[in-house]
Amino acid sequence: MGGSEKLYRVGQLAELTGLTVRTLHHYDDIGLLSPSRRSGAGYRLYDGVDVERLYEILALRQLGLSLEQIAEAITDQTSLEAMLVAHSEHIDARLAAVQRLRTQLGGVLATVRRADRPTDTDLLDLIRRVMTVDARVENYFDADQLAALAVRREELGEDRIRAVENRWPSLIAEVDAAIAAGMDPAAPEAGALATEWMGLLEQFHGGDPGLRDGMYRMQEDNTEEIQKNFGGPTTEQIDFIRRAGESRG
Known part of the structure; x- marks a missing residue:
């Protein structure tokens, strides 16, 4: 990846990754991800090495590290293979947590479909796990964040x-x-x-x-x-x- 000659302007990289230009500028400002090159007009230009580093940053963010911790963790000797392995294991754990949640939800749903009433314990436990979304909670977390909180509870x-x-x-x-x-x-x-x-x-x-x-x-x-x-x-x-x-x- 590091040998690629393709260069990306900040807007292109933002569009391709789903990040915002503001986020990429912030990463540059704090020295976490500075573009390897600049155009003659001074525009940021990111190469393949920069893209690899951006992946490492985002993978570590998903693993729960702060930007400060990521800055300390990432070095020129960072192993992309080790990063991919750690990221894969984290995703596997999240998938397993979601599957456990899905299994429990399926059990409660099956009870309802039998025209039986689920026990209070069943519903309370389910509520605790999925953090039922009410209007107030939606003011502070989006759908992805609520799902992340639910998975976090499962992992804990x-x-x-x-x-x-x-x-x-x-x-x-x-x-x-x-x-x-x-x-x-x-x-x-x-x-x-x-x-x-x-x-x-x-x-x-x-x-x-x-x-x-x-x-x-x-x-x-x-x-x-x-x-x-x-x-x-x-x-x-x-x-x-x-x-x-x-x-x-």
């Missing part, structure tokens, strides 16, 4: 999900106690709380920036309801974690 498994959900109340209480005690967000103890907080969230969004931002926006827009029904987090607690997280960096 119910035991891990319960462990994360059970940890939230005590973690929120610890953050609340730190705030009440006047703890400095720059303190190592605050940093440890922020690290765990972000880690629990990442269990669900998997490092995908679109899912992460959607979760944050949904929480911000529904803070009072979430606090009332689930005991937090409050705006003050979130601000404390944000400042503690920034202090870590």
Whole structure:
């Protein structure tokens, strides 16, 4: 692939890959993917090596890495074969998760077609797995993101999900106690709380920036309801974690 003489202008590459020109410009601005050549008029020109690197970036994004992590992972010695193998294994895992979800859905559907009423447990479990789309959720996630969240839940498994959900109340209480005690967000103890907080969230969004931002926006827009029904987090607690997280960096 690297020997190809074909060159692509940024608009052509965007159209061929389904990315936006803005995204490719951003990758260039942060040094993640800079075009190998420029035209006489200064236009970006991407060659085959650039296309290969773009694939590696997108494959790593799908594996859940942030742009910062991708920048550290990709080197001139990156093995395309290893990347393809890892990407293939990830897709296989997603397909298996979707198939398990499809099998469960088929079982509930068969019950309904027999004119039987599915049990509450059947429906509740199905709801948990597919994250039923209501008007509010659609404001924060598109169809592909909702499917990704459903698959993410399948990949985590119910035991891990319960462990994360059970940890939230005590973690929120610890953050609340730190705030009440006047703890400095720059303190190592605050940093440890922020690290765990972000880690629990990442269990669900998997490092995908679109899912992460959607979760944050949904929480911000529904803070009072979430606090009332689930005991937090409050705006003050979130601000404390944000400042503690920034202090870590």
